[in-house]
Amino acid sequence: MAAKYVIVIPDGAADEPHESLGGKTALQAANLPAMDRVASAGLVGRSRNVPDRFLPASDVATLSLFGYDPERYYTGRAPLEAAAMGHSLGPDDWAIRCNLMTIRDGRLADFTAGHITSEEGAPIIQALQAELGRPNVEFHPGVSYRNLLIYRGQPGEARFNDQTITDPPHDHPGQPAAEHLPRGAGADLLIDLMERAKPILENHPVNRARIEAGKSPANAIWLWGQGEAPHMPPFQELHGLRGAIISAVDLVRGVGVLAGWDRLDVPTATGYLDTDYAAKGRRGVEALRDHDIVCVHVEAPDEASHEGRADAKVEAIERIDRDIVAPLLDELQKYDQWRILISPDHSTLLRTKAHDRAPVAWTIAGTGVPASGLAYDEQSAREGGGPFFDRGYQLMEKFLDLDWRG
Ligand SMILES: [Zn+2]
Numbered sequence: 001m002a003a004k005y006v007i008v009i010p011d012g013a014a015d016e017p018h019e020s021l022g023g024k025t026a027l028q029a030a031n032l033p034a035m036d037r038v039a040s041a042g043l044v045g046r047s048r049n050v051p052d053r054f055l056p057a058s059d060v061a062t063l064s065l066f067g068y069d070p071e072r073y074y075t076g077r078a079p080l081e082a083a084a085m086g087h088s089l090g091p092d093d094w095a096i097r098c099n100l101m102t103i104r105d106g107r108l109a110d111f112t113a114g115h116i117t118s119e120e121g122a123p124i125i126q127a128l129q130a131e132l133g134r135p136n137v138e139f140h141p142g143v144s145y146r147n148l149l150i151y152r153g154q155p156g157e158a159r160f161n162d163q164t165i166t167d168p169p170h171d172h173p174g175q176p177a178a179e180h181l182p183r184g185a186g187a188d189l190l191i192d193l194m195e196r197a198k199p200i201l202e203n204h205p206v207n208r209a210r211i212e213a214g215k216s217p218a219n220a221i222w223l224w225g226q227g228e229a230p231h232m233p234p235f236q237e238l239h240g241l242r243g244a245i246i247s248a249v250d251l252v253r254g255v256g257v258l259a260g261w262d263r264l265d266v267p268t269a270t271g272y273l274d275t276d277y278a279a280k281g282r283r284g285v286e287a288l289r290d291h292d293i294v295c296v297h298v299e300a301p302d303e304a305s306h307e308g309r310a311d312a313k314v315e316a317i318e319r320i321d322r323d324i325v326a327p328l329l330d331e332l333q334k335y336d337q338w339r340i341l342i343s344p345d346h347s348t349l350l351r352t353k354a355h356d357r358a359p360v361a362w363t364i365a366g367t368g369v370p371a372s373g374l375a376y377d378e379q380s381a382r383e384g385g386g387p388f389f390d391r392g393y394q395l396m397e398k399f400l401d402l403d404w405r406g
Pocket residue numbers: 012302303306348355
């Protein structure tokens with residue numbers, strides 16, 4: 001029987017020691033029996049998933065984690081999300097992230113528009129498409145505040161290029177919007193759409209209802225993360241393994257889809273703290289039966305970090321441990337050869353409420369991996385003697401290699 005592989009990604013779980021956790025990191029403060037079982041029976045090490053020239057975020061970091069060198073394959077965030085949403089891009093097309101967000105007093109008040117639901121967001125995006133859509137400009141609804149704009153280019157048109165600069169709104173919370181508008185080729189088009197969206201959003205019934213309910217309105221769109229389609233060789237071609245991705249986040253699903261993995265949906269997964277952890281764990285266990293490698297990604301620790309909520313971060317990681325890692329680890333014992341990898345994509349710091357480029361701690365256990373006797377946290381990873389992958393994408397090949405002993 002072929003070997004089985006499991007990857008669990010607690011998004012943004014890696015952190016610094018924090019005073020509200022008694023000087024511990026969230027991973028240290030959390031009670032993690034299953035992850036500690038993996039670490040103790042296996043290795044704990046570190047990876048740098050975000051090369052210097054990139055912003056630390058799940059797009060670049062997930063490519064690394066799945067074994068793809070971002071220097072070769074990263075073309076932008078939105079093309080990954082477009083893939084997850086089932087939109088294909090032609091050679092002259094560009095995908096652009098369209099956040100529904102809240103701008104208050106000219107400032108980037110909330111990049112999530114109060115975590116607007118997909119059900120509320122969809123009619124807003126449809127209204128934008130009806131009023132601002134053109135043959136070459138398409139608005140598409142996504143998940144929650146994460147929606148999509150596609151620009152269909154003419155051959156050789158080059159409306160945007162790699163000098164087009166856009167700023168992620170989550171990296172500049174509370175800052176003046178005017179200081180972070182798009183610059184360079186195509187910026188005029190993006191700024192024009194952002195301006196013309198405002199009156200449509202202001203008068204939209206969904207927003208009126210949100211204001212009445214005391215919630216943040218989606219009173220602005222923010223266009224960023226543009227890129228053309230990447231050309232990634234399928235994972236199965238590279239490694240001979242059939243993969244599946246379980247994630248509520250289009251960005252992460254998109255990397256899986258572009259790697260040729262099956263995208264498995266869990267209807268009760270939300271991409272937020274209230275996600276259905278147990279359903280994701282069950283789906284992962286099922287998926288192992290007809291896939292060689294199964295990846296379960298959970299966004300909740302990242303969201304808790306962006307909100308600066310230490311307790312919520314600890315709780316999210318504990319839920320992942322209990323409802324996802326534990327059942328998957330039990331299931332793997334039924335197979336002769338297996339490995340499990342637990343690794344955040346990137347760090348998200350409670351201190352700054354933002355992503356960080358610091359290396360992340362990972363742990364691997366299974367066939368052939370020697371026991372470290374350690375717990376799973378940043379300190380073990382630094383001091384435990386497990387390898388450090390300065391090029392994070394090189395971890396995947398080692399993880400898959402059953403002869404690798406660390
Ligand atoms: Zn994040």
